[in-house]
Amino acid sequence: MSEETTKSQTTVVEDVGTVPAEAFELQLGPSHPAMHGIVKLDTIAEGELVVGMNATIGYLHRGMEKMCEHRTWDQNVVFTDRLNYVSPTLNNAAYCAAIEKHMGITLPERAVWVRMIVSEMGRVADHLTCVTASAMELGGFTHFFYYIKARELIYFMFEKICGARVTTSMSRVGGQAFDLYDGFEKEWREDVEPQIRELIEDGSKLITRNRIFYDRFRHTGELPLDRCISYGMTGPRLRAAGSDLDLRKDAPYWFYDKLDFEVPSGKYGDNYDAYLIRMEEMEQSLRMIDQCLDKLPDGDVMLDDPKVFQPKKKDTYGHIEGLIHHFKHVMEGVKVPAGERYYAVEAPNGELGFYIVSDGSGIPFRVRVRPPCFMNTAALTEMCIGGQIADIVPTFGSINMIGGELER
Amino acid sequence: MNELAIQIIATVVKFGVLVLGFALGLAGLLTWQERKQSSYMQDRIGPNRAAIMGIRLWGLPHFLADGIKMIFKEDVIPDNANKFLFHLAPILGLSMVLISLAMVPFGGTFNLFGADVPMIIAPISEGILLIFALSGLSIYGGVLAGYSSDNKLGLLGSMRTSAQMISYEVTLGLTLVGIFMVMGSVRLDEIAAMQGGGAWGVFLQPFGFLLFFAAGIAETKRAPFDLPEGESEIVGYFLEYSGMRFGMFMFGEFVEIVLLGMLLTTMFFGSYHVLPWVDVWTPVHAWLVQTLGNTTLAGLITAAGQFAVFATKVAFFCFIQLAVRWTLPRFRYDQVMRFGWLFLLPLSLLNLIVTAVVMLL
Amino acid sequence: MSENPKFKYMHLNRELDFWESLYLPEILRGMSVSLGHFMSNWPFFRREKTVTKEYPEEKFDTYYRTRGRHYLTRRSDGSITCVACQMCAMACPANVITIEAEEIEPYYTGRQKIDRRPKTFVIDQLTCIYCGFCVQACPEDAIRMDSGHPALAIHSREEAIVGRDLLLDMKNTKEGQHNIVFNPIPGKEPAQAPFTVLPTEDAQRREY
Numbered sequence: 001m002s003e004e005t006t007k008s009q010t011t012v013v014e015d016v017g018t019v020p021a022e023a024f025e026l027q028l029g030p031s032h033p034a035m036h037g038i039v040k041l042d043t044i045a046e047g048e049l050v051v052g053m054n055a056t057i058g059y060l061h062r063g064m065e066k067m068c069e070h071r072t073w074d075q076n077v078v079f080t081d082r083l084n085y086v087s088p089t090l091n092n093a094a095y096c097a098a099i100e101k102h103m104g105i106t107l108p109e110r111a112v113w114v115r116m117i118v119s120e121m122g123r124v125a126d127h128l129t130c131v132t133a134s135a136m137e138l139g140g141f142t143h144f145f146y147y148i149k150a151r152e153l154i155y156f157m158f159e160k161i162c163g164a165r166v167t168t169s170m171s172r173v174g175g176q177a178f179d180l181y182d183g184f185e186k187e188w189r190e191d192v193e194p195q196i197r198e199l200i201e202d203g204s205k206l207i208t209r210n211r212i213f214y215d216r217f218r219h220t221g222e223l224p225l226d227r228c229i230s231y232g233m234t235g236p237r238l239r240a241a242g243s244d245l246d247l248r249k250d251a252p253y254w255f256y257d258k259l260d261f262e263v264p265s266g267k268y269g270d271n272y273d274a275y276l277i278r279m280e281e282m283e284q285s286l287r288m289i290d291q292c293l294d295k296l297p298d299g300d301v302m303l304d305d306p307k308v309f310q311p312k313k314k315d316t317y318g319h320i321e322g323l324i325h326h327f328k329h330v331m332e333g334v335k336v337p338a339g340e341r342y343y344a345v346e347a348p349n350g351e352l353g354f355y356i357v358s359d360g361s362g363i364p365f366r367v368r369v370r371p372p373c374f375m376n377t378a379a380l381t382e383m384c385i386g387g388q389i390a391d392i393v394p395t396f397g398s399i400n401m402i403g404g405e406l407e408r
Numbered sequence: 409m410n411e412l413a414i415q416i417i418a419t420v421v422k423f424g425v426l427v428l429g430f431a432l433g434l435a436g437l438l439t440w441q442e443r444k445q446s447s448y449m450q451d452r453i454g455p456n457r458a459a460i461m462g463i464r465l466w467g468l469p470h471f472l473a474d475g476i477k478m479i480f481k482e483d484v485i486p487d488n489a490n491k492f493l494f495h496l497a498p499i500l501g502l503s504m505v506l507i508s509l510a511m512v513p514f515g516g517t518f519n520l521f522g523a524d525v526p527m528i529i530a531p532i533s534e535g536i537l538l539i540f541a542l543s544g545l546s547i548y549g550g551v552l553a554g555y556s557s558d559n560k561l562g563l564l565g566s567m568r569t570s571a572q573m574i575s576y577e578v579t580l581g582l583t584l585v586g587i588f589m590v591m592g593s594v595r596l597d598e599i600a601a602m603q604g605g606g607a608w609g610v611f612l613q614p615f616g617f618l619l620f621f622a623a624g625i626a627e628t629k630r631a632p633f634d635l636p637e638g639e640s641e642i643v644g645y646f647l648e649y650s651g652m653r654f655g656m657f658m659f660g661e662f663v664e665i666v667l668l669g670m671l672l673t674t675m676f677f678g679s680y681h682v683l684p685w686v687d688v689w690t691p692v693h694a695w696l697v698q699t700l701g702n703t704t705l706a707g708l709i710t711a712a713g714q715f716a717v718f719a720t721k722v723a724f725f726c727f728i729q730l731a732v733r734w735t736l737p738r739f740r741y742d743q744v745m746r747f748g749w750l751f752l753l754p755l756s757l758l759n760l761i762v763t764a765v766v767m768l769l
Numbered sequence: 770m771s772e773n774p775k776f777k778y779m780h781l782n783r784e785l786d787f788w789e790s791l792y793l794p795e796i797l798r799g800m801s802v803s804l805g806h807f808m809s810n811w812p813f814f815r816r817e818k819t820v821t822k823e824y825p826e827e828k829f830d831t832y833y834r835t836r837g838r839h840y841l842t843r844r845s846d847g848s849i850t851c852v853a854c855q856m857c858a859m860a861c862p863a864n865v866i867t868i869e870a871e872e873i874e875p876y877y878t879g880r881q882k883i884d885r886r887p888k889t890f891v892i893d894q895l896t897c898i899y900c901g902f903c904v905q906a907c908p909e910d911a912i913r914m915d916s917g918h919p920a921l922a923i924h925s926r927e928e929a930i931v932g933r934d935l936l937l938d939m940k941n942t943k944e945g946q947h948n949i950v951f952n953p954i955p956g957k958e959p960a961q962a963p964f965t966v967l968p969t970e971d972a973q974r975r976e977y
Contacts, residue, residue: 026560034640048564048741075862078900137640138737139631142803145450149820163836163914169900177905178834205802206735208781210795212632213737262775267782279778316908323908330860330906389564390641390740448810449803453821466814618793735803736796 022046026389030059034137034393038403039377041384041392048388053381060403068367072333073099074172076367081167083369084405086129087122087348089158092171095367097253098343098354099173099336105308111175111301112254117292118161118170119345120285124196125154126348126400127236127278127285134275134397135207138216143203150199153192157184173334174309175302185293193286200282208279217272221383221395224269231379235350235372236277237399241269247346259291271398281348308334333362342370349373349400371405414523422529423510430719431509431670435662438726440471442662445727446734478655486558486648493556498649498656501549504542505663511539512670513597515680515714516604516689518707527680527711528597535595536588539671540581543627547573549660550629550636554645565645568741569629569636575748576626576633582756583620586613586763587675596671600679605687609676615759617676619752624671625729626748628664632736635744669725670718677721680714689714836901836914839892841933844878849933851911853887860906865893890933895926 026043029035038060044052064083068076080091093115100107132140132147155165162170162178170178207213223231225241238245246263248256264280266273303309306325315322338360344353350372357366376399383399384392440455444467447454456467485494515527532538547570554566590612591599603609610617626633637644646657673679682688689710696706739747773779788794809817842850853870871888904914923929 024560026564033643047567071862075860075902078862078898078902135737139634139638139640140737141446142450142734142806143737145452146806149451152820159835160832161834163832163834163901164899167898167900169902181832181834202802202806204778206799207737208778209785209789210736210799211785211790211792212739212743214785214789215743216737216740262773264776264779273782276778276782280776283777310905313910317910326906326908327854327856330856388740388742390635390638390738393641445807445811448819449807451806451810451818451820453816453819453823456823731800731804731807732796735799 023051028392034396036401036403038407039401041380041396043384043389043392045389048390050384050387050389050392053384053392055377055381057377058407061407062404064408065367065369068364070363072362073336073364074333076364077169077171078167081169082404083371083408084126084347084349084352084373084402085166086402087119087126088166088168089118089170090122090126090345090347091352092168093119093176094343094345094347094352095354096171096173097345098341098356099334101343102339102341102356102358103173103308103334103336105174105303105305107175107303108300109255109297110179110299111303113292113296114176114180114301115171116254116256116259117180117289117296118158118168118176120289120292121154121157123285123348124282125151127282128154128200130348130397130400131275131278132203133400134217134271134394135203135213137393137397138213140207140213143206146199146203146206150196153195157188157192160184172302172309173336174305175300177302179301180296185296188289188293193289197286200279204279208276214272216391216394217275217398218270219268220271220387220391221274221398222268222270223379223383227382228269228379231382232375233350233379234375235346235348236274236281237269237376237379238350239264239277240266240273242266247344247351251344253345255295258295259288261288271394274398335360335362336364344370347372349376349402349405352405369405369408371408373399373401373406377401377406411523414521415525418520418523418525419529422527425715426512426514426529427506427509430514430715431506431663431666434666434719434723434726435659436471436475438662438665438730439474439658440468441726442730442733443467443470445730449731449734475655478652481651483651483653484648488558489648490556490558493552494648495653497549497551497553497556498646498653498660499549500552501546502656502660502663504546504549505660505667508539508542508667509663509670511535511596512667512674513600513679514670514718515711516601517597518693518711519703520707521704525707526597527714531595531597533595535593535597536584536671536675537594539667540577543573543580544577546660549657550645553649553657554647557645557648559647561642562645562647564642565636565638565647568638568642569645571741572626572629572633572636572744572748575745576623576752579619579623579748579752579756580627582753582760583613583616583623584675586616586756586759589760589763589767596674600674600681603678603684604681604689606685608678608681608684611684613676613759613763615755616763617672619756619759620676621672623748623752623756624668625732626744628661628668628729630661630665630729631733632738633744634733634738635741638738665726665729666722668729669722672725673718673721677725679721680718682717836899836904838894839897839903839912839914839931841890842911842913848878848883849886849911850909851887851890852883852885852909853890854885854908856906856908857903857912860902862900862902863896863898865896866903867891887933891930893930895929 023044023046026045027040028043029040030037035041038057040056040059042054042056043050064079068079077092077095080095081088083091097115128147128151132144136144158168159165160181161184162168170176223237223241225243228238228241228243234245242265244263244265247253248261249263261284264277266277306322306329310329311322311325316326336356336358338358340355340357342353342355344351346352351370352372353370355368355370356364359365380396380399380401383395387395444454454467455470456464458464458467458469458473460469485491510529511532513526513528517524517526519525550569550573551566554562554564554569587599587609588594590609591602593599593602599609629636635641646654649657678684680689692713693706693710696709697703700706806818809815810819844850853868855868858866858868867889868887869889870885873884873886875882875884877883899914901914903912
């Protein structure tokens with residue numbers, strides 16, 4: 001049963017009978033400043049204390065998985081942009097990698113390295129957004145603008161690579177549609193990365209050890225490790241509880257086993273742990289991009305196989321075979337052999353999985369996304385109950401619920 | 409002219425200068441300053457599009473545009489609201505702060521047209537105590553706004569308002585007792601005058617200054633103590649207000665900033681005096697009287713100079729308050745209570761005891 | 770784990786020490802940062818660190834890959850390059866391209882025989898998701914999206930539904946001070962006046 005049918009998860013308040021008469025219902029959202037218009041939290045509060053909560057999702061459901069069944073494998077890349085729209089490059093790459101894994105094709109090395117670079121850039125952008133969104137919910141607006149400025153630098157680079165800031169559609173089955181542009185490495189190393197590091201550092205000075213911020217984040221939204229696991233949570237929120245599960249380390253895909261990076265894990269499973277883990281992962285991601293750029297080989301970023309990847313323009317214009325392949329590729333799409341495959345990568349929020357079912361045609365039979373923040377949102381109610389109304393907001397920010405990914 | 413007429417005319421003029429001209433003008437400017445300053449702190453440019461006849465002046469006309477917008481916006485009143493209280497609340501919130509301005513001195517006493525005119529609108533003996541009383545009343549603005557607007561979030565906001573303001577009033581008062589002990593007066597004009605040739609309050613009561621500043625920001629209900637508003641949690645006690653009624657709350661907040669700046673200046677930073685331990689204005693005034701041969705003219709010029717110094721200091725403290733507001737995140741409800749009762753209050757008591765002991769020795 | 774020297778932030782995962790619990794030192798540190806930014810932006814309106822662009826007056830530099838509004842190209846003789854093969858309409862994930870073909874008197878340009886052209890070619894640029902698949906799918910380099918038209922600034926929804934002639938004459942529209950690049954493919958003859966704007970090197974580099 002997919003979660004579209006279960007639109008809301010109810011967490012039963014312990015001893016419902018003893019909820020005192022003063023408790024009142026408080027609806028937070030969907031038109032609430034912190035709820036982004038996409039989730040409704042029916043809260044039962046005793047004064048400022050939250051004693052019950054019921055998270056209702058479904059305000060952003062667009063039927064993406066169903067739409068995927070009416071377009072070719074390649075065309076569906078545009079839907080993956082709109083899953084986690086803060087780190088779109090990573091979704092593009094993960095979706096295409098799932099199909100490639102199923103087809104059993106090996107990409108040119110450069111394509112994989114480029115995917116890793118843009119994925120890590122996406123991860124930095126995502127963590128920047130998440131960290132600063134939860135800080136902004138506390139009123140730390142200056143922090144917000146520093147981090148959004150850093151994120152914008154990354155988005156500008158996305159635009160230079162592929163032509164769009166957010167709806168990147170960078171990957172195709174069989175490679176990347178866009179190689180890094182000339183001078184990418186120089187620009188990243190000399191201009192963008194130092195700026196991003198400086199801004200991250202500035203933001204960290206503003207809040208990390210500030211007692212106001214510390215008190216707001218420490219021991220709020222706590223969830224112990226066993227509860228996290230039982231909810232199926234992954235990513236920073238799971239690592240905050242003490243686990244060090246990271247698919248990049250534990251089930252290395254692409255060339256992550258060739259990189260030197262560390263996986264941080266927290267102590268309490270609270271918001272502060274999650275915050276620091278995100279800060280640390282940004283640092284590690286920046287390190288990884290550096291290493292990727294060192295190891296980036298020359299060559300093509302797309303597979304030279306007209307059955308998989310559209311032929312280059314000079315073949316299309318110059319040769320009749322190229323033109324025919326081009327036509328067949330556009331009209332029929334990539335022929336993916338019949339069968340099914342689950343493939344997961346470590347997205348900023350956790351394990352982002354694509355479960356694809358093919359009937360052998362150029363159009364998917366079924367595409368199922370395992371969105372990491374769905375599980376995290378399921379745990380939101382348990383994190384919030386027992387806390388204060390004011391704690392809902394940073395906790396909600398810290399699980400980084402992205403509507404596009406949650407409801408697809 | 410008899411003295412009473414002069415006093416009455418002087419009071420009207422002082423009211424025009426201090427309240428209408430300075431406090432309201434500065435509060436209006438602060439709406440612009442807040443955006444512009446925050447934008448520069450946040451690596452933005454900030455609003456700069458509003459223009460009068462094509463002249464932009466770095467976005468300065470924005471506060472006029474704001475006012476015009478506020479006045480012409482639809483005034484929405486919820487159906488189930490208590491209409492009387494709903495209308496009363498913003499008036500209470502704003503007027504109490506405006507009345508408080510009357511007790512703030514902005515210059516010495518001068519002989520104008522044969523009458524001794526003090527540069528304070530209401531030179532009453534209660535002084536600062538009346539300001540506390542009025543700020544206690546202004547709590548009702550916030551409380552009634554949330555209570556009357558028939559909204560759960562607004563009600564939460566008004567509960568937070570009452571709890572926070574009442575707790576911080578205690579600290580606010582206790583920190584000032586130190587200053588009263590040192591200065592030996594509760595009259596703000598006397599405190600201001602005493603700092604002329606002597607030490608400024610901040611040197612006598614450094615701790616008192618910090619505590620008063622913290623508690624004062626809590627009284628203005630701005631970040632990091634803006635949880636009555638708490639725009640991302642509960643939208644605040646003025647959730648249901650729109651148009652100029654909301655504008656009055658907002659404006660009241662800015663006037664409170666100016667008032668806090670005035671109180672800080674008056675009690676801790678030498679009010680209208682230029683330098684600590686050096687009395688500049690007495691020789692200047694004497695020299696002016698000698699040169700011009702006209703006490704009234706000399707008095708007016710000196711008063712203008714004193715007012716300029718006072719205004720500069722107030723503007724500086726407004727700047728600091730805005731900087732604090734745009735740097736810090738927000739407390740949580742229980743943390744604000746804990747901070748007020750378990751952190752600020754003991755410290756202010758300690759400050760009081762130490763002051764008393766030092767004075768005895 | 771937190772003792773790992775490769776970590777930069779995890780060592781902060783500790784309880785507050787005495788100074789931090791006094792609020793003030795950390796507040797001052799935070800204010801030094803924010804006021805530092807203020808001082809590098811405000812005095813004399815230096816704006817050293819601001820990133821905001823005042824849009825109509827100053828524009829962002831767009832790279833040649835930027836996916837702006839579509840336009841159709843012309844051959845060197847001025848005729849429309851599009852041969853109405855419907856590839857773009859098929860590749861479009863949002864189904865915004867509608868092409869109606871018409872037969873024309875056959876003629877030759879170079880080695881190519883031309884006997885079809887679009888009678889209507891309509892793009893709904895509001896429904897469009899600007900993915901660039903149509904550009905990628907075109908076998909004739911007839912449709913392009915590039916940095917020339919970044920903005921979709923219109924007054925009504927109808928204006929966004931753009932037909933063939935307007936797509937061709939994009940460069941005559943108000944915001945069309947872009948370079949329409951003709952025949953960027955090496956080997957094809959360069960474009961001629963009166964339609965020519967000099968080919969930019971950027972478009973020569975388009976591989977895909």
